[in-house]
Amino acid sequence: MDTHFYGSGLAKLTMGSELPGNLIVVEGADGVGRSTHIELLQGWLEGQGFAVSSTGLVRSALTRRGIELAKEGHSFDRTTMALFYATDLADRVEHEIIPALRSGFVVLADRYIYTTIARGATRGLDPEWLAKLYGFALVPRRVFFLRLDPDELIRRTLRRGGELDYWEAGRDIGLAPDLYSSFRKYQNLMLEEFDRMAAQYDFTTIDASRSVEDVQAELRREVANLLDPTLLTPVVDVSDD
């Protein structure tokens, strides 16, 4: 893929104008099925002979522990949070994503800069400041946004025995006195941000209210078109995997 950055890129990094691999991002709220679909995509692509690696938010060797600790504490200010997550991403771009792309891998990213931009914007940070901050981020080949109505997201999470997460409910910004209302309000605000970004960052929006099979089939069609249209010949059927 062509090497483009959202801004001035990374200091002291020499790269060619093209990286042989492909960076594909899957975005969406917790519970929409991001990790399921990434796993399915990875298995499918590896079955087709592609080298695949996956990466996700807060997985960097440098910052993982620090961010976990900060989230456990009493105060994690919005600016600090945005910068800490940016540190995590920069570390992964430099040490995981670019080396893998250089070796020709398909890199599947479980969320990218968009989630942290949405989180910051929802907390009142200037979206332009956030966009500039991520000037070091590589522009992905494609961004899939798994879109789901927050009410459906809540039902899905709860019927699986899950809990509504403190941070995913935006409890730190005092939107509502109870967890359910806070989660609902926060996820609606996040959705507004994502919809706003969809045009700006050229997302491919995928309706995630459908079955896993349907969503995965659409993802595979899109990915095949991107990487190699002949992958489509044996028509995708998840149940046969």
Added chain:
Amino acid sequence: MPIHDPHDFPGRLIVVEGIDGSGKSTQLSLLQTFLVSEGYDVSFTEWNSSPIVKDTTKRGKKKNLFSPTTFSLIHATDFADRHERSILPPLQAGLIVLADRYAYTAFARDAARGCDPAWIRSMYDFATRPDLSLYFKVDIDTAVARITGGRISLKFHEAGMDLGLSPDPITSFRVFQNRVLEEYDRVASEFDLTVLDGSRSVVEQQREMRKLVKPILKSLRRTHAPRAGAANTPLHATGTR
């Protein structure tokens, strides 16, 4: 943006800048003693000291995980946390905040490491503009003489050893800090830093510093009246050399 516009908090923000060995910390600590003896409420904050990122910085330095970009980002994260917790509240409460290094350190140092100056500046847009910014300017020889006279060894990143400029820490320090000095000159004119000659005696510098501080303290509340004679004690104590 806050970094460009005067703040309207009741407190005062005074920052010192300069390379290692410029004497800025000595001067700031003398100023603190003086201001307290004059009856002012003073709080102090220091670069790279936030508990939230301490672990991460330590890990990154120990295992040499930092790139210029992540080094820059983690310091911005540190600063954001201290700005929220240790700089804004005392300014809002009407105290004098003394900061040993401020955003200008990042502007000079990260640019010397190769980060894009515009990117670094936009990252710190949220920083409160100080009422007084003092830059202690020294040449490299003076700095090296002070550091090697007082300390056992140069700090790894302060000497720019991460950039592979030279295997010898002193040589690396000279090359790297020369770049930092060039950047500081740019920053000083861009952000109206008051330049002080850091090669003069401690007493001379302290006298000038107090003269510069006086006008910005006008109408600031004191907790008690100045203690007779106390104000001059530190000056006389160090002035006998």
